[in-house]
Amino acid sequence: MRNGDTRLPDWLSGPLGQALLEQERSAVTDALETVFGVQCLQVGAWGPPRFFLDQARTQRRALLSAQGDAPGGICSTPSSLPIQSDSIDAMLMPHTLEFETEPYGALREAARVLTGEGCLVILGFEPLGSWAARHRLTSGGFPPGLRRLLSERRVADWLKLLSFDVEPAQRFLYTLPFARAQTGRLGRWACVAGRAAWPRLSGAYVLRARKRVYSMTPLRVRYRSRPAVLGGLAEPTTRVGT
Numbered sequence: 216m217r218n219g220d221t222r223l224p225d226w227l228s229g230p231l232g233q234a235l236l237e238q239e240r241s242a243v244t245d246a247l248e249t250v251f252g253v254q255c256l257q258v259g260a261w262g263p264p265r266f267f268l269d270q271a272r273t274q275r276r277a278l279l280s281a282q283g284d285a286p287g288g289i290c291s292t293p294s295s296l297p298i299q300s301d302s303i304d305a306m307l308m309p310h311t312l313e314f315e316t317e318p319y320g321a322l323r324e325a326a327r328v329l330t331g332e333g334c335l336v337i338l339g340f341e342p343l344g345s346w347a348a349r350h351r352l353t354s355g356g357f358p359p360g361l362r363r364l365l366s367e368r369r370v371a372d373w374l375k376l377l378s379f380d381v382e383p384a385q386r387f388l389y390t391l392p393f394a395r396a397q398t399g400r401l402g403r404w405a406c407v408a409g410r411a412a413w414p415r416l417s418g419a420y421v422l423r424a425r426k427r428v429y430s431m432t433p434l435r436v437r438y439r440s441r442p443a444v445l446g447g448l449a450e451p452t453t454r455v456g457t
Contacts, residue, residue: 222355222359222360223358223359223360226358226359227261227262227358229394230394231392231393231394232262232358234390234394235358235388235419236262236266238387238388238419239262239267239309239338239387239388239419239421240266240267240270241387242338242385242387242419242421243267243270243307243309243336243338243421244270245385245421246336246385246421246423247270247271247272247305247307247334247336248272250271250272250273250304250305250334250336251272251273251304252273252274252304252305252330252333253273253274253275253304254273254274254275254276254277254302254303254304254305255268255271255273255275255276255277255303255304255305255306255307256276256277256278256279256298256303256305256306256307256328257276257277257278257279257306257307257308257309258279258280258293258296258306258307258308258311258321258325259279259280259281259293259308259309259310259311259314259315260278260280260282261309261310261311261338262309264278265278267307267309268307271305271307273304273305277289279291279293279296281293292315293308293311293315293317293320293321293324294315294316294317294320294321294323294324295320295324296324296327296328298328299328300327300328301327301328301329301330301331302328302330303328303329303330303333304329304330304333304334305333305334305335305336306325306328306329306333306334306335306336307336307338308321308325308335308336308337308338309338310338310339310340310361311337312337312339312365312370313339313340313361313362313363313364313365314360314361314362315362316362318363318365318373319373322370322373322374322377323377326377326378326379326426329426330426331426331428332425332426332428333425333426334423334424334425334426335374335379335423335424335425335426336421336422336423337370337421337422337423337424338419338420338421339364339365339366339367339370339419339420339422340361340364340418340419341364341366341367341386341388341416341417341418341419341420342364342365342366343366343416344388344416344417344418344419345391345392345416345418346388346392346418346419347364347418349392350364357392367384367420367422370422371384371422371424374422374424378426378427379424379425379426379427380424380425380427381422381423381424382422382423382424384420384421384422385420385421385422385423386417386419386420387417387418387419387420387421388417388418388419389416389417389418390418392418
């Protein structure tokens with residue numbers, strides 16, 4: 216995986232990781248529902264190679280990761296993309312910023328390669344939720360290898376500095392970070408009650424932003440006509456010599 220922690224693939228393939236991925240795929244599907252174009256790029260491996268990319272409605276899809284561990288994927292760091300500027304219509308970053316050493320640099324690269332009105336979708340863990348609490352109490356991070364937690368407000372501020380229009384975050388993952396809490400009545404009750412009672416305490420969020428385009432409006436030159444009378448005096452007439 217991109218973070219170099221060999222435990223993460225096993226964790227994601229376990230019962231808790233699978234429950235997390237299913238909720239995340241549903242959130243990504245909603246975020247990409249109205250996003251069209253030619254190329255969608257996922258920056259950072261998270262789960263099976265095409266787990267999220269198959270939800271994109273673009274003509275082509277590609278995966279980029281720092282380790283190049285996905286079949287047919289591109290090997291590169293998120294803060295230095297080998298991609299032409301203004302060439303990507305949609306980009307997905309599933310927890311990429313939380314594992315990246317230069318999260319703002321990764322967003323700056325996203326702004327460079329996205330086309331005008333290009334869409335950026337970001338998945339992140341909420342720093343105030345129960346999943347964040349377990350992350351702080353777990354040696355090596357939770358999920359394994361997680362570097363940091365970034366609030367959606369902080370990420371939104373970075374995006375605005377990079378000239379993105381940011382939509383309100385969509386929150387999900389209200390179940391407790393334990394495998395038994397993901398299924399049965401407890402899991403269903405937590406999802407319904409969490410959205411209604413404590414939406415800010417969700418376990419994760421999805422943020423969608425569009426690259427802003429500045430249009431140049433040509434200015435018309437205004438011509439002023441000379442008045443026939445200046446200073447209240449009539450213009451002199453031409454004299455004919457006698």
